[in-house]
Ligand SMILES: Nc1ncnc2c1ncn2[C@@H]1O[C@H](COP(=O)(O)OP(=O)(O)OP(=O)(O)O)[C@@H](O)[C@H]1O
């Protein structure tokens with residue numbers, strides 16, 4: 001589903017967001033992207049959905065070379081990808097319902113199906129009585145759930161989630177992870193950026209660890225408990 005080959009992302013002023021990152025994620029995998037603040041997690045996710053272009057290297061997402069994508073091909077790519085942003089990016093002037101159904105409008109779904117799917121997604125996330133509220137009337141956790149509903153309502157082949165549990169108390173965080181796990185069980189490839197140790201402890205998924213823009217560790221679930229730590233693949 002994703003291949004990155006020797007990717008650098010250099011921001012203006014010589015700050016590196018990523019340095020020489022190569023990795024591959026198979027269709028149907030669930031991967032945690034982790035590492036300290038400033039390690040490059042958000043940068044990596046933004047490259048995958050074409051919000052940034054790499055300074056060097058190649059990125060293939062769902063068979064498309066994202067590093068060379070024309071702006072005309074970006075909407076087609078984005079239809080394949082649900083994104084949960086670190087800061088939600090809800091539309092302040094739209095209602096909860098409108099914030100979620102916009103994904104399906106862009107996908108061109110018929111009106112009736114669009115309403116039914118939006119409604120059922122929001123109900124599943126416990127937001128059935130918030131449909132007509134504006135985002136500012138919601139708590140942080142509720143806004144987060146709207147962002148998740150918007151990312152998942154289209155059943156995307158790929159979900160990119162940037163700290164999806166960042167502002168939530170532990171119970172809510174695990175609820176959100178259950179919803180993401182549900183999407184994964186239905187076939188969505190999932191990448192969750194997080195530095196929340198309680199999530200990493202609880203879910204035994206593959207971990208990609210970034211530090212100062214470099215991928216320093218790629219740890220697969222089968223190396224977690226039974227094997228000694230040195231069987232994890234050290235990358236630098
Ligand atoms: N738009 C930008 N312009 C310049 N530098 C940037 C920009 N965005 C990110 N950076 C830098 O790139 C590096 C990686 O940032 P990034 O936001 O990807 O880290 P992160 O792992 O997501 O951190 P956090 O856990 O705090 O969200 C940091 O040094 C950051 O300062």
Ligand SMILES: [Mg+2]
Nearest residue numbers: 041042086162
């Ligand atoms: Mg980030």
